[in-house]
Amino acid sequence: MKDTTHDFPDGRIFVGGTWEHGQGAPITSTFSHDGSANITFNGASREDGERAIARAKAAQADPAWRNMLPHERAKLLHRIADGIEANIDRISRLQSRDTGKTLTETAALAASAVGTFRYFAAVLETSDETLTSRRGTSLTASVHEPIGVVGAITPWNSPIASDAQKLAPALAAGNAVVLKPSSWSPLVSLELARICEEAGLPKGLLSVLPGSGREVGNLIVEHADIGRIAFTGGTDTGRRLGEQAGRKLMPISLELGGKSPTIVFEDADQDLAVAGILFGIFSSSGQSCIAGSRLFVQRSIYDAFVEKLVAATKKLRVGDPFAKGTQVAPLINTEHRDAVEGYIKGAVEEGGEILCGGKRPEGDQYANGAYIEPTIIAGLPNTAKTCREEIFGPVLVVLPFDDEADVIAQGNDNDYGLACGIWTRDFPRAWCVAGAIKAGTVWINTYKQFSISTPFGGDGASGMGREKGREGLRVWQRQKGIYCDLTGQPHPWAGVPA
Ligand code: NAD
Numbered sequence: 050m051k052d053t054t055h056d057f058p059d060g061r062i063f064v065g066g067t068w069e070h071g072q073g074a075p076i077t078s079t080f081s082h083d084g085s086a087n088i089t090f091n092g093a094s095r096e097d098g099e100r101a102i103a104r105a106k107a108a109q110a111d112p113a114w115r116n117m118l119p120h121e122r123a124k125l126l127h128r129i130a131d132g133i134e135a136n137i138d139r140i141s142r143l144q145s146r147d148t149g150k151t152l153t154e155t156a157a158l159a160a161s162a163v164g165t166f167r168y169f170a171a172v173l174e175t176s177d178e179t180l181t182s183r184r185g186t187s188l189t190a191s192v193h194e195p196i197g198v199v200g201a202i203t204p205w206n207s208p209i210a211s212d213a214q215k216l217a218p219a220l221a222a223g224n225a226v227v228l229k230p231s232s233w234s235p236l237v238s239l240e241l242a243r244i245c246e247e248a249g250l251p252k253g254l255l256s257v258l259p260g261s262g263r264e265v266g267n268l269i270v271e272h273a274d275i276g277r278i279a280f281t282g283g284t285d286t287g288r289r290l291g292e293q294a295g296r297k298l299m300p301i302s303l304e305l306g307g308k309s310p311t312i313v314f315e316d317a318d319q320d321l322a323v324a325g326i327l328f329g330i331f332s333s334s335g336q337s338c339i340a341g342s343r344l345f346v347q348r349s350i351y352d353a354f355v356e357k358l359v360a361a362t363k364k365l366r367v368g369d370p371f372a373k374g375t376q377v378a379p380l381i382n383t384e385h386r387d388a389v390e391g392y393i394k395g396a397v398e399e400g401g402e403i404l405c406g407g408k409r410p411e412g413d414q415y416a417n418g419a420y421i422e423p424t425i426i427a428g429l430p431n432t433a434k435t436c437r438e439e440i441f442g443p444v445l446v447v448l449p450f451d452d453e454a455d456v457i458a459q460g461n462d463n464d465y466g467l468a469c470g471i472w473t474r475d476f477p478r479a480w481c482v483a484g485a486i487k488a489g490t491v492w493i494n495t496y497k498q499f500s501i502s503t504p505f506g507g508d509g510a511s512g513m514g515r516e517k518g519r520e521g522l523r524v525w526q527r528q529k530g531i532y533c534d535l536t537g538q539p540h541p542w543a544g545v546p547a
Contacts, residue, residue: 054139054146055236056243060090062259063242064097065104066252072097073260076232081149081379081419082369092232092260098268101256105198105225106274108253115195115223123170125249126221130166132244133159133209140240142371144209147236149379149419151370154333155209161499162213162241168501169217172522181530188533193526195223196276200269202262202290203238204282205231205381206336206441211304212238214516215279216245216255222525225254227275229266231282233381235259262286270294277525280304281338284439284465284510291513302514302524304338305507306439307467310460311341311496312450312482315349317472321494322354323361326445329470329496331365331423334380335389335443338511339468341496343436345456348449355427355447359404362423367410377443379419386419389442393424396435396446402428406443431459439465453478457485466508470496489515 061068072094078087093101108114133140141155148155181189201215208230219226230238242257258265269275270293280290281304294301311329313322329341346354370378380386386409393407406424409415423443429435436446450456460469466487471479472494483491489507492498499505506515514524539545 054142055240056136056139057239060088062090062093062097063239063246063255063257064093065101065256066108066246066254069097071258071260073264076235076259078147078234078236079382080146081382082371084383084417084419087146087236092235093229093258093265094260095264095268097260098227098258098265098272101227101258102198102269102272102274104253105227105256108251109195109197109223109225111251114251114254117223119173119176122221122223123174126166126170126173126217128248129217129245129250130163130170132248133166133241134163136244137163140209140237143240144234144237145370147234148205148208148381149370150333151375151378154378158207158210161501162209165210165213165501166217169221169522172218172519173221176519176522186534186536188535190531190533192529192531193222193523194529196525196527197224198274199224199226199277199279199525200275201226201228202266202269202278202280202282203228203230205233206333206338208234208237209241211281212241216241218516218521219279219525220250220254221522224525227256227258227269229258229260229262229269232259232261267293271297275299277301279514279516284512287512300524302506302516303512304505304514304516305467305510305512306441306465307338307340307507307511308343308437308439308463308465309339309341309468309470309488310343310345310456310463310486311470312456312460312472313344313346313350313354314471314473314475314478315347316474318474318494319350319354319357322472323358325470325472325494325496326358327361327365330445331362331377331443332497334377334421336380336385336441337497339490339497340441341468341470342440342445343431343460343463344445344447345450345459346447347456348451351449355404355425358447359425362405362425365423367420367422368414377423380421380442381419383419385441386421389421389440389444392435392438392440392442393421393426393444396426396429396433396444399429399433399435401426401433401435401446404447431462437463453482457482461485461487464510467511468492
């Protein structure tokens with residue numbers, strides 16, 4: 050492997066606490082700046098998955114884990130957070146090699162994973178069981194228990210952050226977790242397994258199984274011993290998994306795609322709006338579920354604002370994710386780059402006008418990389434395919450609107466409902482639009498800001514269920530009502546025994 054920043058045993062996967070050679074198809078992680086291979090190894094097979102689940106079941110049933118007191122389990126989560134924190138530099142380099150994201154972005158993702166483990170340690174220690182109001186002669190209580198063995202299936206765009214968002218609350222809740230990261234970005238999830246192991250997570254409670262979605266992912270969803278799934282990924286996959294979970298009557302949360310509207314009213318601070326919009330769509334090269342990929346600008350300022358935005362976009366620094374100052378790095382790989390290019394071609398065929406970008410950057414340093422210039426497209430109606438479908442690349446469509454009612458109608462006229470950005474100095478108006486727009490998260494005069502204490506999720510084709518926040522622990526537990534008789538008397542229905 051060219052990059053030596055990982056600590057897990059080379060070429061192995063983590064099967065129920067043991068580093069083993071996978072029995073599945075080979076996986077190659079590439080560095081998308083120049084197309085070089087980081088590492089090739091065998092991913093997990095169905096049999097590896099079966100073994101992982103069996104070990105997880107045994108480990109979770111062990112009273113030492115199942116009955117571990119919350120403050121003791123919280124200590125373990127803090128040790129995992131410490132392990133990530135001590136290695137942020139190394140982890141971010143690894144993730145930049147694996148995904149092509151800039152070092153600034155991957156360092157932020159690693160730092161957010163630290164925060165996630167610490168937050169759920171705190172939630173665990175402060176989430177009380179409740180005595181409920183008595184309605185009779187019993188003491189009544191609501192308590193929470195682990196589900197058992199649970200599955201986490203994650204995509205390639207922000208692996209350590211999406212892994213942590215599932216692992217931290219699931220382990221806090223007392224479960225064992227079988228994690229399947231994407232084959233396109235397997236390395237950081239394996240490194241996280243190594244850190245959990247070093248932190249003293251009991252053997253068997255975690256498996257990390259990079260491998261085929263149809264083989265290993267499908268096994269995790271269908272397996273009778275898996276009691277809950279948290280999935281982050283594309284909408285088509287999410288729908289399929291939702292159907293499978295429904296047949297099993299198994300809870301599932303689905304964090305899916307988006308085509309999020311950003312709205313600029315005529316009274317907005319335009320410099321702030323331009324900076325926020327650039328960050329919202331072009332950071333991570335647009336490979337972000339919450340990317341603000343549909344921009345609505347009020348007609349009275351449309352021409353001048355779009356001109357300003359295009360000028361700022363042309364100044365973005367596109368390049369090597371490891372180079373200081375890079376803002377727009379390559380996409381995950383050339384396969385995905387080709388798919389994004391297909392969308393740009395489709396936009397032109399639909400009658401769209403490319404205002405900037407739309408092609409690969411020129412120059413030797415880009416020759417072997419999965420690059421696309423930041424692209425802005427105008428002149429399409431909201432009904433065009435380019436405006437309806439998630440592109441998952443550095444591509445922004447701009448559309449004009451007349452007034453609040455018009456932009457709410459256009460913004461909501463889309464299957465997705467993940468996020469929205471609103472730029473205005475009129476706070477009551479912003480509040481009103483925020484309430485009317487179909488989105489799990491709304492940002493006012495900012496974009497793509499995250500807090501682990503604020504719930505996150507989507508509506509419509511963007512999924513169902515929420516992660517993060519205090520309630521993020523409860524979704525990984527079963528709730529149970531307990532009644533305890535206080536009278537010591539036989540039930541009157543039965544009469545007094547002779
Ligand atoms: P994907 O749906 O192709 O894959 C996601 C994961 O599911 C991968 O690990 C994959 O191997 C697995 N998978 C695929 N088919 C499966 C099957 N039949 N059974 C079980 N598992 C299966 O998505 P992707 O291309 O990896 O990620 C990009 C998508 O993820 C985008 O649509 C993006 O918007 C979405 N995403 C959503 C969020 C969110 O929080 N809403 C966050 C990040 C990414």
